[in-house]
Amino acid sequence: MYTPPLQDQKFIIEYLLGIDAINALQNTDNIDKELIWSILEEAGKFASSVLAPLNHSADKQSSSISKDGLVTTPDGFKEAYKAMCDSGWTTLDAKTKWGGQQMPMSISAAVSEMWHSANMSFALCHLLSQGQIYALEKSASEEQKRKYLPNLVSGKWTGTMNLTEPHAGTDLSKIRTKAVPDGDIYRISGQKIYITYGEHDMAENIIHLVLARTPDAPEGIKGISLFIVPKILINADGGLEKQNDVRCISLEKKLGIKGSPTAVLQYGDNAGAIGYLVGEENKGIEIMFGMMNHARFSVGLQGLSIAERAYQQAVNYSQTRVQGTPLACENGATINHHPDVLRLLSVMRAEIDAMRALIFIGGDAMDRAENAPSEKANYNQNRASLLIPIIKGWITELSVAHCSDGVQIHGGMGFIEETGAAQYFRDSRILPIYEGTTAIQANDLMFRKTIRDEGSGIGALLDEIESEISQVADSHRTAMLQAASDVRLTLERLLSRANEPRFLASNAVSWLMQLGYLCGGWMAVKSADKATLNSATLAQDFVKTKQICADIYLQHSLPQVAAYAAIINNEENAILNMDVSWLNRQTA
Amino acid sequence: MYTPPLQDQKFIIEYLLGIDAINALQNTDNIDKELIWSILEEAGKFASSVLAPLNHSADKQSSSISKDGLVTTPDGFKEAYKAMCDSGWTTLDAKTKWGGQQMPMSISAAVSEMWHSANMSFALCHLLSQGQIYALEKSASEEQKRKYLPNLVSGKWTGTMNLTEPHAGTDLSKIRTKAVPDGDIYRISGQKIYITYGEHDMAENIIHLVLARTPDAPEGIKGISLFIVPKILINADGGLEKQNDVRCISLEKKLGIKGSPTAVLQYGDNAGAIGYLVGEENKGIEIMFGMMNHARFSVGLQGLSIAERAYQQAVNYSQTRVQGTPLACENGATINHHPDVLRLLSVMRAEIDAMRALIFIGGDAMDRAENAPSEKANYNQNRASLLIPIIKGWITELSVAHCSDGVQIHGGMGFIEETGAAQYFRDSRILPIYEGTTAIQANDLMFRKTIRDEGSGIGALLDEIESEISQVADSHRTAMLQAASDVRLTLERLLSRANEPRFLASNAVSWLMQLGYLCGGWMAVKSADKATLNSATLAQDFVKTKQICADIYLQHSLPQVAAYAAIINNEENAILNMDVSWLNRQTA
Numbered sequence A, B: 001m002y003t004p005p006l007q008d009q010k011f012i013i014e015y016l017l018g019i020d021a022i023n024a025l026q027n028t029d030n031i032d033k034e035l036i037w038s039i040l041e042e043a044g045k046f047a048s049s050v051l052a053p054l055n056h057s058a059d060k061q062s063s064s065i066s067k068d069g070l071v072t073t074p075d076g077f078k079e080a081y082k083a084m085c086d087s088g089w090t091t092l093d094a095k096t097k098w099g100g101q102q103m104p105m106s107i108s109a110a111v112s113e114m115w116h117s118a119n120m121s122f123a124l125c126h127l128l129s130q131g132q133i134y135a136l137e138k139s140a141s142e143e144q145k146r147k148y149l150p151n152l153v154s155g156k157w158t159g160t161m162n163l164t165e166p167h168a169g170t171d172l173s174k175i176r177t178k179a180v181p182d183g184d185i186y187r188i189s190g191q192k193i194y195i196t197y198g199e200h201d202m203a204e205n206i207i208h209l210v211l212a213r214t215p216d217a218p219e220g221i222k223g224i225s226l227f228i229v230p231k232i233l234i235n236a237d238g239g240l241e242k243q244n245d246v247r248c249i250s251l252e253k254k255l256g257i258k259g260s261p262t263a264v265l266q267y268g269d270n271a272g273a274i275g276y277l278v279g280e281e282n283k284g285i286e287i288m289f290g291m292m293n294h295a296r297f298s299v300g301l302q303g304l305s306i307a308e309r310a311y312q313q314a315v316n317y318s319q320t321r322v323q324g325t326p327l328a329c330e331n332g333a334t335i336n337h338h339p340d341v342l343r344l345l346s347v348m349r350a351e352i353d354a355m356r357a358l359i360f361i362g363g364d365a366m367d368r369a370e371n372a373p374s375e376k377a378n379y380n381q382n383r384a385s386l387l388i389p390i391i392k393g394w395i396t397e398l399s400v401a402h403c404s405d406g407v408q409i410h411g412g413m414g415f416i417e418e419t420g421a422a423q424y425f426r427d428s429r430i431l432p433i434y435e436g437t438t439a440i441q442a443n444d445l446m447f448r449k450t451i452r453d454e455g456s457g458i459g460a461l462l463d464e465i466e467s468e469i470s471q472v473a474d475s476h477r478t479a480m481l482q483a484a485s486d487v488r489l490t491l492e493r494l495l496s497r498a499n500e501p502r503f504l505a506s507n508a509v510s511w512l513m514q515l516g517y518l519c520g521g522w523m524a525v526k527s528a529d530k531a532t533l534n535s536a537t538l539a540q541d542f543v544k545t546k547q548i549c550a551d552i553y554l555q556h557s558l559p560q561v562a563a564y565a566a567i568i569n570n571e572e573n574a575i576l577n578m579d580v581s582w583l584n585r586q587t588a
Helices: A006-017 A019-025 A033-061 A077-086 A105-139 A142-154 A284-318 A339-371 A374-409 A411-415 A421-428 A438-451 A456-469 A474-496 A501-506 A508-533 A540-557 A559-568 B006-017 B019-025 B033-061 B077-086 B105-139 B142-154 B284-318 B339-371 B374-409 B411-415 B421-428 B438-451 B456-469 B474-496 B501-506 B508-533 B540-557 B559-568
Strands: A157-162 A178-182 A185-196 A205-212 A225-230 A232-234 A240-243 A246-251 A262-267 A273-278 B157-162 B178-182 B185-196 B205-212 B225-230 B232-234 B240-243 B246-251 B262-267 B273-278
Touching: A006 A019, A006 A033, A006 A105, A006 A339, A006 A508, A006 A540, A019 A339, A033 A077, A033 A105, A033 A421, A077 A105, A105 A142, A105 A157, A105 A185, A105 A205, A105 A225, A105 A273, A105 A284, A105 A339, A142 A157, A142 A205, A157 A185, A178 A205, A185 A205, A185 A225, A205 A273, A205 A284, A225 A232, A225 A284, A284 A339, A284 A374, A284 A421, A339 A374, A339 A508, A339 A540, A339 B438, A339 B501, A339 B508, A374 A411, A374 A421, A374 A438, A374 A456, A374 A508, A374 B374, A411 A421, A438 A456, A438 A474, A438 A501, A438 A508, A438 B339, A456 A474, A456 A508, A474 A508, A474 A540, A474 A559, A501 A508, A501 B339, A508 A540, A508 A559, A508 B339, A540 A559, A540 B559, A559 B540, A559 B559, B006 B019, B006 B033, B006 B105, B006 B339, B006 B508, B006 B540, B019 B339, B033 B077, B033 B105, B033 B421, B077 B105, B105 B142, B105 B157, B105 B185, B105 B205, B105 B225, B105 B273, B105 B284, B105 B339, B142 B157, B142 B205, B157 B185, B178 B205, B185 B205, B185 B225, B205 B273, B205 B284, B225 B232, B225 B284, B284 B339, B284 B374, B284 B421, B339 B374, B339 B508, B339 B540, B374 B411, B374 B421, B374 B438, B374 B456, B374 B508, B411 B421, B438 B456, B438 B474, B438 B501, B438 B508, B456 B474, B456 B508, B474 B508, B474 B540, B474 B559, B501 B508, B508 B540, B508 B559, B540 B559
Parallel strands: A157 A205, B157 B205
Antiparallel strands: A178 A185, A185 A262, A185 A273, A205 A225, A225 A273, A232 A240, A246 A262, B178 B185, B185 B262, B185 B273, B205 B225, B225 B273, B232 B240, B246 B262
């Protein structure tokens, strides 16, 4: 069972972002509240009635591969994908020019949240297509756009990203896949791994975007080019021609997201797969980096989604399970009345609500960066690029902890796969890893977004937080001002060590987490404040919940800001004194 | 690959516990260092060469059940179990009277740590037998002891604990399994779930200990009796007779520990299973509670074991994987040189070493409680009973986090089951649940061991910690004294709210975690201190590692003491203002 969190989503859109403000950013038709609400409501119905019921069975069944490399997705996926396309859901955020509805990120994020909560394995397919659409819109030739975008937007074809090779994961400079020029085209050969939906049965064609190296390319990251490699070649009329020289040689057996096929793709076993260069040679990494913000934002969003689903599962279970008589309750009261179950659920709720607000604020910042008047574009671009590693890193780390708490609330039943809680725990574990591990996000935040501009971006964020929280209820203001001040002190310390990169790198994840907890507090008290200000038009229980969630966040989550300050604000980081050889155990 | 951590184990036994002190507690033959070391070394060999190689394949294969209820354990388990019995490992901690070697807990814990690190699913079988042996030694009649103990101690038969029913997990008062007197015996009928090794093919007989209710028993917890129910009945000569009326009707499909069969057992479908009362009627829960300390200690120990194995796996992987050039390193340096990988590994190491010391200290306290001169027995009993919920709760919570970090260090490879890191993540998740969830441990600690004696037991522990840390290096003393003082303040606050049970229960897990982090710091600085004092006889790298592990623990882990103080030391716990109905999401 999945309940679309529409009340919370609408609240953020209406009172934290503002419909007028969203509209002011639009470069297309006016979108009014009625339209937005109806999109969210319809998406909620599709998520809860079509996608959610397939989630657990897909996990049990997994995607599978036949001897001849054909991949079968779990029962129901094919039909659900067709229904998704027929309803136009794949077109939501694409440009109207290519058949899209050009909705702002803040709206499409709300819809995507529901897809991933309902069925993360399923929703991954379109997530990859979205990334490819974004990359092609920015970097492909007009001819390429006309050839691929309409069918990618409609969902008739799906897209993949082919970056990783066995020896080249985080470090793409080690890519060895070859691209040899052959007239207008290139012949691609090599092996790519971890290709999500690299092969499947839900669409008539799959368009691979492949990073590869031309024969005379410079070594390293500056010698990598990007190619379009369709699974089935396309003729001049746009029709499907013949199979390209690419095949799926195996699927990974994974800890989670088992419904989604994760393929090993072999290119060029025969004449070489036909590939078409995107942009210029040796600019592949730049193009990939250009879409990275969107991809990382999407994974942070998945963190919110899986935590929300685990939360709902735990709430539902706690409302029906009777075990022991909770303090001050009648015999037969359900376990949600046990103080510690209530603690686990309430802290999850407070953190998830803060995560959601931060995601929507982040999506809005990305919208503004692209569409705001030029004098503010730079400011908004900086803000978006600052929030993205926090959204990706902090939210996905929390999501794993939440899914773990979701299991805990179920007691012994949580460890039995049939219950479903264990699946979220398994599914969530990929999120702090793919699209750049938490450490990669943290290094980005530390070096590119804290040290490089000498703290001015972070300083501006802190100014804004402090200015906003000066308005909120006394009980919330004091703790938040203290936390913001702790972060300022940490920032100063880090800036004073700007020429000690190992010290900075050793504290990078702590810095990311500290900022994440601060931003979460900002969102929690801002939400409580806006709910209070608009209590005349909001449900009273909802207003109280937002106020109490802020109380809970400040008491249970915000203390981590000071804990991370205690870790970072030292002359040295003790871990740097650990010799790697000492980590080995000795038998004598 | 598994490396027995003998250097660390021997250090704790020799310098934190002391061989002479262990000997002074013994009520049997003298055990000298040479004997202890040879036991640990042989156990290490058996764990690494026989048990560890079966761990991953057993997870893949799982235990399985046939249509007629026969359970097959994974390939190699049967032979490994026979080898374990043949080498006498099952007899280590049992009384000599029944064929045991009567080793103290502090030594048998070191051995058990290696079994569970090597193969937790396998080692669970004997863990259950140990619990049963302990219960029968304490509570069975002499005749019952003679009939069952020798074969349980030799491992010829194995033992199980039958507590849980579908509606009765944490709350055993709801047990419905019936026991109807029939002459000298009882006829047992009902269903028991979550029975670890409830059916298997490794031993010729299985002795079930079953909680059930006699016809006129009082309601609730005081109407439950304990019965011995052999799978195969035993004749007067001790030979096997015929199958009892109990059968395994299914195995659970679990998140982890898949090598171990978790059975649903059906009793009494025909004439009723023949059961023999242990102790008196209606005293079943008391007998179970009498063995609870040992069982909870053993699960805390499993937490140490699985964290250690995940740590070793991550260390090994980090020493061979090349990905990106770490700061200040040559191209081709392995990922353990990346500051954040080093951080994850070093913090794991520091915490695991603290966990191990706390486990061994806890085992020693249990030894002292049973064997020390009577004037100190009470003190030692209190100390052991105080440490056990901390060992069970804090260590198992940390073990899940460590296994998660173990996956993270592997990057994308961590999410692929073949690598093995994911298995530890899955296996670990049961530990904060079975033998009483973390909340159950925390309530025990809060109400029975903090409030009931008005803080005197905790106060004595804090006195001892403060006295010991007054001797350690300056750099360690200051932080630890501050943390101990934070805990004292929290203790005062809690005692001042002694008549507000919901407030106390809502803070119970935070209190357990706060004490856990303090005890970990105590162990870390004590270990560093003892290593420094004995640096003339210890390897220099080992001494440095212990010193640096203490630095790391104080910097990275100890700040949680203050964070939990910030949570608890408030007028109210905000979670108690959350109405359970507000936890539901609303679609409008």
